[in-house]
Amino acid sequence: MNFELSEEQQLIQDSVARFVQENYGLEARVALAAKDPGFSTTHWQTMAELGWLALPFAEADGGFGGNQIDVMVIMEQFGKGLILEPYLASIVMGGGALKRGASAALKEEILAGVIDGTYQLTLAYAEPQSRFDLHDVTTSARVDGDSFVINGAKSMVLNASTASHIVVSARTGGGQIDESGISLFLLNADTDGLTREDFPTVDGLRASELAFKDVRIGADRLIGEVDKGYEILNATANDAILALAAEAVGAMEVLYKDTVAYTQEREQFGHPLSDFQVLQHRMVDMFMEYEQCKSMLYRATMEAAAGDPETAQRTIHALKHIVGKYGIFIGENAVQLHGGMGMTEELRVGHYFKRMLVIDSQFGNADYHLQKFAA
């Protein structure tokens, strides 16, 4: 057991931290989020050049063979600046599905572009009726000769407006909520019959509703085996949860530290707010839950990296539960302790708080994972 980062991880952490420090002040973030494409293509290129996009891919595929711990190191720093670039969507979600299931030919065709930033991926898994269940899939893929024909809808697809390729889950067999009978496909974003409705999310990111009308796709675009996509999907979702939790932990740190700083500057009743014991205790609670989330993040990430999926699965449920619950707790209290200022868009805390809310809604909220854990 050892919690030290390797020298390489330490270097990456420092360089990501520097990038965030230099590029992701609140004003810069707000300006990027406000105009298309909703992030900086220059930053995206920088991330490719620094090798961050290559990190979790196998060396054979042109990557650095990193694991969940390496991604955690990056995402935690990203969380401190609420980075807008589609790292989660393209590298962790879309890339995660491809590296697990794609054929050698498909990997060869796509991954180099993902790693150098020319291609951008995302994963379309949620549906209007599915809520948080990955296995609730009604979008269908019907066999027709040596291709499939996809019909249905996908919801809240992260960064789909800029994606070049979309990994889609569709039903090739079984009933609506069966884990078997789900297959994954890699679609070009401009495929005929695929339409998008794009919109911002409350945290300043972008998402889309997708509709599939007789979308024809070759069997060679299948990721993994027919009907066996769920396992890949779930493993990818687990990686996404780990990445989101790392981002959340970075954001929580900003929330509690900004609050500690603000209450020492702001005076009321002739005292800094931080003199008031009830506020001190609240900030200790915020700090305590931040540390708890960080511990659970380490636990889950290390278990996942150790390659023990069953143990890791339970811990990942636990992680998503407490990150959702305490992320919102810390956000609400950061706002409360800032008083009226916390309610404005002028300070960071409000923006980080909104990100906490969205993180809770992605890949299952606190209640959902509590029930999974208890089951």
Next chain:
Amino acid sequence: MDIELSQQDQDFRQDVRQFFADNAYKAGEDYAEWRLEWFKKAAEKGGWDVPKWSPEFGGPGWTPTQHYIWEQETARATLPWDMPFGVGMVAPIIMAYGNKAQQDRFLPDIRARRVNWCQGYSEPGAGSDLASLKTRAELSADGSHYVVNGTKIWTTAAHIADWIFCLTRTDDSGKKQEGITFLLFPMKQDGIEVKPIITLGGAHSVNTVYLTDVKVPVENRIGEQGKGWTYAKGLLQHERTGLAGLSRSLVALEGLRDNARSVPRGNSTLMDDPAFRAKAAELEIDLMAAEFTELRSLASAAAGAAPGPESSILKLKGTEIQQRIQKLTVEAGGIYSAAWGPKPVGNSFAKGGMAGYLASRAYTIYGGASEVQKDVVAKNVLGIKRSSR
């Protein structure tokens, strides 16, 4: 003790329902006209346009039970748009501390909703510690007017208000609660600049108000110079009892359950999810108790007693419940609560739910932040004396 409503009270409820039905807004009607007409008709019912005013000023003089019934019924009906600052906040001050001329001048317009008011209390340096406010009002040499300079912040609706009631400092030689003067003045005049503040959901309701050499005739001063704090404190009490919103919360909870029934969850709906049901039930239980806390408080007020200890917790409990309902609405919205485009995505309530939740975070900040309210309860109700500070 008797929990049954008397025949009289039941008739009253019927009467209220009938009134709301008869005067409901009809599609196509001019809204502004309908609104003023509604208040006129309510006035003809005998003060239904100003339920909390005393009969001396045209209020209905209802019993606590009638107030309770009114609150329940208004939570369900669609009433015309109204703001609390006129009828609910400045009018009680004018009635209690204003002179006859001021009452004649201001109350009719407030009552008819012809004039919109805003509340100029908070300042950048004076939030919870309101008494430390610094906006200066200097009496002119001839004693005819004040000259006001300073900055007010978080002023809700300042951008649409016609008048402001404002706390100003006329003396800083003594205790900070002394030397505060209560002034009324029009918003649309030279020397007043209103700058919007955008809050978390992207909404514009609050503002910064810059006051530069604003002339206010002495006739617009309420009561005595230097006594404004005493007047404002009475008003804050009014403001707080109005903020619990329990009946509205009960209706909101019903709405939330309806929404949850429309959210698919596997082969059933979210309303069949035991964890969700339990959270909604917990809220209902807290509301059932809080409703009776409110009734007890109304009853002791009607008996002429000072607001009982139970009233001090209403704002705290009521706002906490409102926030929990909003939070559960966001949870019910599921993946769609993140969507923030111009139109709703996925389901009809998620976007409004998120906006409502974000706005609700202010409920425990304004009208006395919860932490400070609890200090007040500890000191004034529990009688806890502190040895220092």
